Amino acid sequence: MLRYRSGLIDKVNPVLRNYKFTRSLSSVPNFTPAGKLKAVQLNKHALNAKYAVRGSIPTKAEELRAKLKSPAGKELPFKQIINANIGNPQQLDQKPLTFYRQVLSILQYPELIEKKELGKLFPKDVVERAKILVENTGSVGAYSHSQGVPYIRKSIAEFISKRDGYKAHADDIFLTTGASTAVSYLLSLLSNGKSTGFMIPIPQYPLYTATLAIQNAPVIPYYLNEQENWSVNPKELGKLCKENEKAGIDIRALVVITPGNPTGSVLKQEVIEEILEVAAEYGLVVIADEVYQENIFKGEFVSFKKTLRSLQERFPGKFDNVQLASLHSTSKGVSGECGQRGGYMEIIGFEEEVRQQILKLASISLCPVVTGQALVQLMVNPPQPGSESYELDQKERSAIHNSLKDKATELYKAFNEMEGVECQLPEGSMYCFPKISIPQKAIKIAQELGIEADEFYCHELLMSTGICAVPGSGFGQVPGTYHVRTTFLAPGNQWIYDWQKFHNKFMEKYRE
Ligand SMILES: Cc1ncc(COP(=O)(O)O)c(C=O)c1O
Structure with missing residues (x-):
């Protein structure tokens, strides 16, 4: 029987108040529990959807990242995971544009507009822009x-x-x-x-x-x-x-x-x-x-x-x-x-x-x-010439743009120097999609493992270097050809040299 603290009983719904509680919590329920939902019972069209950018190779990379943080990580032949699988620049240390974040921070806390100190913290055009946005947008929480x-x-x-x-x-x-x-x-x-x-x-x-x-x-x-x-x-x-x-x-x-x-x-x-x-x-x-x-x-x-x-x-x-x-x-x-x-x-x-x-x-x-x-x-509508934020904004934009351009050129050259690799010049975006002539011996092993040959290549690349790239099969390609997609966002050049070294060894190992 449930007990109520005196006084509380009057506030309880009268139907519930008169209900006789016959089962105590310790009694064993007399039904057999039904099973949980299985994936096969779900919408089959959703089950058919594939998204390689966060597919098997990136999933493995996440496991390895966790392993690197544990003592077992010492066994791995690399010290970090290089995420070359997704166009996610700030995951790879790209700094946000200052102007954007300054304006956004005021939008998140518009009371700042009233503070005298704001003028010392942020340029005038930042405050002006934030005011206009607050006026026209209202609270970003609405x-x-x-x-x-x-x-x-x-x-x-x-x-x-x-x-x-x-x-x-x-x-x-x-x-x-x-x-x-x-x-x-x-x-x-x-x-x-x-x-x-x-x-x-x-x-x-x-x-x-x-x-x-x-x-x-x-x-x-x-x-x-x-x-x-x-x-x-x-x-x-x-x-x-x-x-x-x-x-x-x-x-x-x-x-x-x-x-x-x-x-x-x-x-x-x-x-x-x-x-x-x-x-x-x-x-x-x-x-x-x-x-x-x-x-x-x-x-x-x-x-x-x-x-x-x-x-x-x-x-x-x-x-x-x-x-x-x-x-x-x-x-x-x-x-x-x-x-x-x-x-x-x-x-x-x-x-x-x-x-x-x-x-x-x-x-x-x-x-x-x-x-x-x-x-x-x-x-x-970025900062315009003559505004206080303009110079810094331009500097930041050029630095990001030039770094992407340099990395694109670097990768393009590196791929075309690799045996059996052909890479088109990246004219834009954040990606290269080189074609790789994977040796028959490696293709055969992939077949035995029940995976695509480019997935095998990416798996080997990840396990040897920590570089996480995506197999071309996840994007589609002419049957019988193999590609790998990499972003050119990861900082530094060491990973590019590591990729070259890996590739040479891979070709050596599986050459007929
Ligand atoms: C070609 C293309 N379209 C659309 C998107 C989706 O971008 P978002 O939803 O982040 O704007 C991406 C993301 O990588 C992309 O590469």
Whole structure:
């Protein structure tokens, strides 16, 4: 029988008060407990999704990192794990831009604005910017408009108008929680069962195939041309559209990543124009993933939006049916603020009723992270010449950009010096995707182990050097070829020399 402290009994629900408690806690329940859920009972489409960037090799790397901290770590032939598997700059000691963090710190604690000492701590333009953001955004702890703070959308539209020389509109901008959310909204809305397909570049960033696997929507792969620095072959796109049309597949969208992940290639304007011609002919939505637009080391970034507007101007009426979603993020560029989850997409050419559905999806998630939205505002509107923060900001940006560029060149050279390795020049982004001629003997061992040969290579690389890279099979590649994707973010050069040494030994060991 339960006992109540005197007085408390009157506050208890009268139904409960009159209930006779016949079972004491120590009595044995007379049912057989049911089993727990097994993975096989889960959504099979989610089970089919694969994401190599955090797959088996990175998982092993985490185990080794933990081992390094224990006495058993002394047995390992390396002292640290080099995370070359993911474009996560601040995990690899890239410093955040001072201006961003100063403004954000005031947004987190706006009472600072009233403090006299603030003027000594932060430059004037930081305080001014924070004030404007607080005025327009309110508390970063409150939900914002589901499409994003109107003021920030306006800043983004101004940035795009300036970048492209064609007017952009705040109504076309959706702030998102990183670019990943934009991908998820678009793919889940556009896919409608097995008969709706999506053209995805191969190799690709596996967010796309993973999201489509969850949607159970067919992936129509198009292969990038490695010999032409991983460019797109628009003729192949047209051919695939025809073939799939005949097979009754309604191709809904074409995904293009420029600058490329994992390839590091930057698409030229002529190629973008031809891609848009295919989109216009077949009525495709183009998803232009342009999150690396600031990471350009050779040539220039040309946006899909600019190219589309230019085609629409030159050929009135011919490109009006093209629906374009272009994606950007604060995770990349020189910002590298992956953990803050800032991003946006600009959607143009969509029917209003489709736009409303995108807004509905955004509303279901309430709103994108508000500090992430503020970061987007800072990204698209950095300190201007003459402002107090300008000089330091420029210095920090150049240092990050130059370090990425130098590392890209260093890696490119190192790979091309290695036996049986061919690497295209990374023109942008944060990645190299060298092709590796893995000896037959190693391929055979991998087959016996039931893994891909490039996974075997990455496993051996990790176990010998602590370098964590991702097998090309996780991104897709021409069958029978093997690649490895590495970021060029890890500090120092020693790991590059270690990789070369490992490679020589690997080739020596498995040579016929
Ligand atoms: C090509 C590409 N698109 C989108 C993303 C997702 O970025 P986020 O969601 O952090 O903005 C990444 C992340 O690495 C990427 O490489």
